[in-house]
Amino acid sequence: MEETWIISLLLGILPIVGLILWWWNEIWYLRGIKVRCSKLFNTNNNNNNNIVKIPPGHLGFPFIGETLSLLWFFNIIARPDDFITSKKYKYGENVGAYRTHLYGCPSIIACSPSLCKFVLNSSDKFKQEWPTTQVLGANSVITLEEGPRHGVIKNFIVNYINRPASLTRFLLHVQPTIIQALQLWSHQHKIKTFYQVKKVTLDYTMKYMAHLEAGTQIHVIEKLFEGVASGFRSQPWNIPGTSFYHALKCRKEIMKKLKEQLDKMKQNTAIEATDQLESRSSDLMSGLLEMKDEEGRHLSEQEVLENVLSTILLGHMSIAYVLTWSLYFLHKSPQLLLKLREENMAMVKKINSGSLTYEDILKLKYTNKVAEETIRMANIAGFVFRKVTDDVEFKGYIIPKGWNVIIWLRFLHNDPTNFDDPMNFNPDRWDVARPKHGAYLPFGRGSRSCAGNTLVRASLVLFLHHLSIGYEWELLNPNSKIKYLSHPLPVDGLEISIRKI
Numbered sequence: 001m002e003e004t005w006i007i008s009l010l011l012g013i014l015p016i017v018g019l020i021l022w023w024w025n026e027i028w029y030l031r032g033i034k035v036r037c038s039k040l041f042n043t044n045n046n047n048n049n050n051i052v053k054i055p056p057g058h059l060g061f062p063f064i065g066e067t068l069s070l071l072w073f074f075n076i077i078a079r080p081d082d083f084i085t086s087k088k089y090k091y092g093e094n095v096g097a098y099r100t101h102l103y104g105c106p107s108i109i110a111c112s113p114s115l116c117k118f119v120l121n122s123s124d125k126f127k128q129e130w131p132t133t134q135v136l137g138a139n140s141v142i143t144l145e146e147g148p149r150h151g152v153i154k155n156f157i158v159n160y161i162n163r164p165a166s167l168t169r170f171l172l173h174v175q176p177t178i179i180q181a182l183q184l185w186s187h188q189h190k191i192k193t194f195y196q197v198k199k200v201t202l203d204y205t206m207k208y209m210a211h212l213e214a215g216t217q218i219h220v221i222e223k224l225f226e227g228v229a230s231g232f233r234s235q236p237w238n239i240p241g242t243s244f245y246h247a248l249k250c251r252k253e254i255m256k257k258l259k260e261q262l263d264k265m266k267q268n269t270a271i272e273a274t275d276q277l278e279s280r281s282s283d284l285m286s287g288l289l290e291m292k293d294e295e296g297r298h299l300s301e302q303e304v305l306e307n308v309l310s311t312i313l314l315g316h317m318s319i320a321y322v323l324t325w326s327l328y329f330l331h332k333s334p335q336l337l338l339k340l341r342e343e344n345m346a347m348v349k350k351i352n353s354g355s356l357t358y359e360d361i362l363k364l365k366y367t368n369k370v371a372e373e374t375i376r377m378a379n380i381a382g383f384v385f386r387k388v389t390d391d392v393e394f395k396g397y398i399i400p401k402g403w404n405v406i407i408w409l410r411f412l413h414n415d416p417t418n419f420d421d422p423m424n425f426n427p428d429r430w431d432v433a434r435p436k437h438g439a440y441l442p443f444g445r446g447s448r449s450c451a452g453n454t455l456v457r458a459s460l461v462l463f464l465h466h467l468s469i470g471y472e473w474e475l476l477n478p479n480s481k482i483k484y485l486s487h488p489l490p491v492d493g494l495e496i497s498i499r500k501i
């Protein structure tokens, strides 16, 4: 009797509790928005309908929002794009905006070219926000708030690392490192590509950005950068055991090394021969030391060091991801590899030195297409975040103040309305018309767009050249699961065996 009573109570209460939890976020976050926004909406639309539309969707459960659903699509069934596709089916296409609650905040997902473009180009309304600036430093181009200081440092970095003269030197310095690494890997039984490639890219970005030789210390330095990478987006809980605490310790060590290098540079400048100065002046640290801001003043040491740290960090990690993915995609498309090899063998015959120049890189048309397709499909920056500073209206929908916008870049690149047969690795798609405006944004857009896009492309083409002319490789776990968070990578780190041809 008592049992029956408990069961009926549970059957009655559980659905009610479930319903309350299911609607809690919707009621909590949406209350007031419609009233607050009706004025804005009516003014902008010149009508008196008083209908304020918030993008369709659901804010999920209290605190966790739609996190479980995200993990389901990204981690469990490994079909990340279905997270958005399922919303399209459920709520319709509308303007490519859905409401959700992710990463602890009510958010609007932007997944149409027009909305992504609008958000990225409207930096006055949509601000970049970091949980903390302590790990990368408040002077880094990544963490600096929008404004003249960010603009001046960003412009300098972009021009400095991507200009043809610097890239020419970059290629000259980097090639022996890549050639040596490929040879070394081919003597090993098997390698975990990502982790090996990361050492190489760290080695050469350190040279390129700071004229710093890692030498035998590479493993230690790599661990330090890994520590910084794991903590620069985390909550600033400075407690032993947290990734933030560890990141701060790693930052301190790296900054010490960079400062030593900076002091050496300053000392040497006076006594260095002109030719040494010439070769050194292609590194970013020297450039930042010499640069003057709009008032003719040099940057402070802290500004130089924090920007060098940030560019080495982002540079070596992101290049390592795309190089790894190039091996993955090409192995799955042997006929494309043959075509790539053909173009690069032809180039080898043309150049006598064995070393590519920047002009040679630009001439490798097919290789550049393979690089672009790798960047599209690798989607290593799957989404970027903005905080909404004021209620904004977009095509009849309100994007509420205080919410996040998650610009879902990976969906743009995998959406069949933007790219034919998007999951097919097809370098020749880049022959046909360019993607429609806003549909291809691997490097973001607007004032916060990527500082290293040309450098990445040149690095990838260079790697593909040396790889394709001399090597063949096997994936040891061709069906390895892929982890998509935080950055896509086969879970085995892409284990391969590679040999000379």
Ligand code: HEM
Pocket: 128, 141, 142, 143, 154, 161, 310, 311, 312, 314, 315, 316, 318, 319, 322, 375, 380, 381, 384, 385, 441, 442, 443, 444, 445, 447, 448, 449, 450, 451, 452, 453, 455, 456
């Ligand atoms: C395939 C490789 C890469 C991809 C897909 C990529 C993607 C991106 C994206 C999407 C942003 C914009 C973030 C936002 O709007 O919030 C960004 C910013 C940035 N990237 Fe990259 N990136 C890559 C490689 C690199 C490299 C090699 C470097 C350095 C040398 C670099 C340095 C930066 C910096 C400094 C910013 C911040 C710019 C700012 O806030 O003004 N990136 N990147």
